[in-house]
Amino acid sequence: MNSLLHYRAWQGTFHSSWWTIWPIARVSLGVVLRRWMFWILYAFSLLLFLMFFFGTFLLAWAQSAVVVTTQQFGRMGNPEQLLAGMRRALNILNGSQDTFQYFFAYQGGIVVVTLSLVGAVMVGNDFTYKSLIFYLAKPIGRWHYILGKFLAVFVVVQMMTTLPALGLYAQKAFDDWNYVIDIDYFQGKGPAGVLLLFGVIGFGTLLSAVLSILLVATASWMRRTMPLILVWMSLFFFMRFLANLLVDGLQLSVRFRLIDLWNNMMVLGNGLLGFGPDTVNPPRHPEWWEAGLVLIGVCTLCLIYLNHRTRGVEIVS
Amino acid sequence: MPDLLESPDAGRRDRQLAIAPIESLAPPSPTPRPQAELAAAPVLLFHHVSKWYGPVIGINQVTLELRPGITGLVGHNGSGKTTLLRLAAGQLRPDLGNVQITGCDAWTADAKRHVGYCPEIDTFYEEMSGRRFVQSMARLVGYPRAEALRRTEETLELVGMKDRADRRLAGYSKGMRQRIKLAQALLHDPELLLLDEPLSGIDPIGRRESVELFKELARRGKCLLISRHELEELEKLTDHVAIMAAGRIAAVGTLTEIRDLLDDHPLSIRIASDQNRALAVMLLELDEVVGVDRIDGYLLVRAKSPRKFFERLGEVVLDRMIEINHLETLDESTHDVLGYLLGGKMR
Numbered sequence: 001m002n003s004l005l006h007y008r009a010w011q012g013t014f015h016s017s018w019w020t021i022w023p024i025a026r027v028s029l030g031v032v033l034r035r036w037m038f039w040i041l042y043a044f045s046l047l048l049f050l051m052f053f054f055g056t057f058l059l060a061w062a063q064s065a066v067v068v069t070t071q072q073f074g075r076m077g078n079p080e081q082l083l084a085g086m087r088r089a090l091n092i093l094n095g096s097q098d099t100f101q102y103f104f105a106y107q108g109g110i111v112v113v114t115l116s117l118v119g120a121v122m123v124g125n126d127f128t129y130k131s132l133i134f135y136l137a138k139p140i141g142r143w144h145y146i147l148g149k150f151l152a153v154f155v156v157v158q159m160m161t162t163l164p165a166l167g168l169y170a171q172k173a174f175d176d177w178n179y180v181i182d183i184d185y186f187q188g189k190g191p192a193g194v195l196l197l198f199g200v201i202g203f204g205t206l207l208s209a210v211l212s213i214l215l216v217a218t219a220s221w222m223r224r225t226m227p228l229i230l231v232w233m234s235l236f237f238f239m240r241f242l243a244n245l246l247v248d249g250l251q252l253s254v255r256f257r258l259i260d261l262w263n264n265m266m267v268l269g270n271g272l273l274g275f276g277p278d279t280v281n282p283p284r285h286p287e288w289w290e291a292g293l294v295l296i297g298v299c300t301l302c303l304i305y306l307n308h309r310t311r312g313v314e315i316v317s
Numbered sequence: 318m319p320d321l322l323e324s325p326d327a328g329r330r331d332r333q334l335a336i337a338p339i340e341s342l343a344p345p346s347p348t349p350r351p352q353a354e355l356a357a358a359p360v361l362l363f364h365h366v367s368k369w370y371g372p373v374i375g376i377n378q379v380t381l382e383l384r385p386g387i388t389g390l391v392g393h394n395g396s397g398k399t400t401l402l403r404l405a406a407g408q409l410r411p412d413l414g415n416v417q418i419t420g421c422d423a424w425t426a427d428a429k430r431h432v433g434y435c436p437e438i439d440t441f442y443e444e445m446s447g448r449r450f451v452q453s454m455a456r457l458v459g460y461p462r463a464e465a466l467r468r469t470e471e472t473l474e475l476v477g478m479k480d481r482a483d484r485r486l487a488g489y490s491k492g493m494r495q496r497i498k499l500a501q502a503l504l505h506d507p508e509l510l511l512l513d514e515p516l517s518g519i520d521p522i523g524r525r526e527s528v529e530l531f532k533e534l535a536r537r538g539k540c541l542l543i544s545r546h547e548l549e550e551l552e553k554l555t556d557h558v559a560i561m562a563a564g565r566i567a568a569v570g571t572l573t574e575i576r577d578l579l580d581d582h583p584l585s586i587r588i589a590s591d592q593n594r595a596l597a598v599m600l601l602e603l604d605e606v607v608g609v610d611r612i613d614g615y616l617l618v619r620a621k622s623p624r625k626f627f628e629r630l631g632e633v634v635l636d637r638m639i640e641i642n643h644l645e646t647l648d649e650s651t652h653d654v655l656g657y658l659l660g661g662k663m664r
Contacts, residue, residue, distance in 0.1 A: 014459030023456035129440035137434035138457035139426035
């Protein structure tokens with residue numbers, strides 16, 4: 001065996017420890033992407049994208065067809081009502097800020113469910129099985145590990161939100177180039193062009209950043225899938241229900257809605273798309289900066305917890 | 318190929334003896350060492366290190382200095398072996414004192430580049446292949462992709478896993494997992510190897526190969542600290558041990574040296590000669606001899622300072638032309654030494 005011991009001394013320069021963030025993320029992604037459950041959920045999330053994608057074509061065709069054959073529709077019902085419905089749908093599918101508001105809102109649900117299911121695999125198992133020891137035995141700090149995990153979750157959320165949203169943007173851009181170059185493409189009904197593109201990227205990045213920090217923190221705390229699902233359901237569904245009850249039911253201050261983290265992300269995200277806080281459904285919302293402060297506070301708490309959690313592998317396990 | 322029957326202390330350049338000042342042991346006499354060796358920084362240095370887990374103390378005022386060679390780390394469960402290894406691997410920060418690897422703080426990335434750690438746990442990402450796991454670990458060391466791939470292949474070959482490395486970790490036996498763990502620890506050619514139970518679960522052929530590998534690494538100037546429960550295996554590797562008890566280093570040195578210092582437990586020696594009665598009388602006159610009994614035609618001698626005793630025995634036997642037919646030490650094995658030191662049985 002010793003005849004094989006022929007290390008060639010390494011003459012090059014080692015990469016900085018920051019370079020290890022991507023390999024750490026890639027390991028986590030590799031683990032998740034090998035699971036069929038993830039691909040089922042991803043395919044499910046893409047259905048929504050496809051609905052938006054092909055819905056645009058369908059409605060454009062239907063609108064022109066209805067204009068031409070109004071008399072035929074007269075026999076089937078009120079064509080004006082039908083057209084009004086189509087116009088409402090068009091507002092959602094015309095590539096405007098509404099399109100992306102609805103897309104992120106719908107897509108968010110499936111993202112939350114997916115993350116709660118894969119969180120244990122991506123992060124929790126490192127603590128359950130103490131695999132963290134292997135990472136921390138290498139010349140990296142615990143923050144490199146944490147950032148690597150953030151990056152892995154970030155990529156997953158981006159794959160499910162920003163990437164398909166950019167696909168929708170590109171679809172509209174290929175259809176009409178003015179959409180990209182004319183900021184007032186929608187004639188005062190919201191931004192377009194590069195401004196909207198930045199809004200879309202910003203919304204996706206906001207979701208990815210907040211959800212990755214939340215997931216790494218909660219998964220390192222709960223570790224197993226079922227408890228993690230319960231925590232995430234509480235955070236995103238029960239808190240939403242409670243906030244609605246307090247604000248809409250008991251008519252308390254709108255600031256009680258700040259306990260709904262998902263709503264806070266929507267308020268901020270819609271702000272990035274050019275909407276005011278009142279355009280978020282349900283109505284009556286706190287200011288965007290209040291929502292931002294809450295999210296920053298929650299993320300800071302998560303980071304403090306993660307700092308403690310990874311401080312000593314043996315102590316905290 | 319190294320000879321398995323050679324000295325178990327192969328590769329050890331420094332056979333310093335350091336005994337912690339505990340009641341039963343006298344302070345060691347300094348062993349002369351070359352000046353150049355003394356000047357070089359030790360590979361691993363614990364300087365008055367203490368570590369608490371809340372109200373429980375993990376290790377207590379540990380001072381330890383290791384240079385190239387193999388050192389066995391032994392002690393009961395809960396004696397602080399794993400804590401010591403994790404402090405050396407930079408995974409825990411000491412509450413008091415400092416741990417240094419080749420002069421750098423063990424917690425730093427620079428120090429970790431000199432350390433290969435093979436923990437006892439063997440649960441990784443079960444869906445990954447062994448090759449992928451080792452390759453990922455190579456990237457974490459900081460190697461560029463091409464170098465990481467080259468080193469992965471070399472270390473997989475070294476541990477005898479090259480042909481089986483594409484299988485998923487979930488399908489690996491305990492022994493295969495040990496080899497993969499060893500591969501990831503050896504990736505960056507570290508000067509200090511911390512091995513927590515590296516031979517458990519490995520088949521006999523694999524053990525023999527691993528023992529050869531460890532000895533070869535030691536010969537090449539690496540420092541290996543090996544925690545092991547099975548003392549027989551450890552004895553094949555080295556007779557230089559660090560003995561831990563209740564969070565302290567009870568003794569560091571070769572077993573013979575440690576045995577010499579156990580004044581409270583005289584060495585028992587069974588001797589048969591052609592003049593048992595005369596020999597017994599002469600032995601009782603030696604300062605080192607505590608007592609002599611005659612049992613079944615043998616003399617059972619209990620002696621302090623064994624090394625000195627054997628020198629005097631030789632002189633006596635030669636002076637009086639006594640023919641020794643049988644000479645056997647009864648409690649000099651690792652088991653016995655540890656039993657005396659730790660106050661209990663070791664496996």
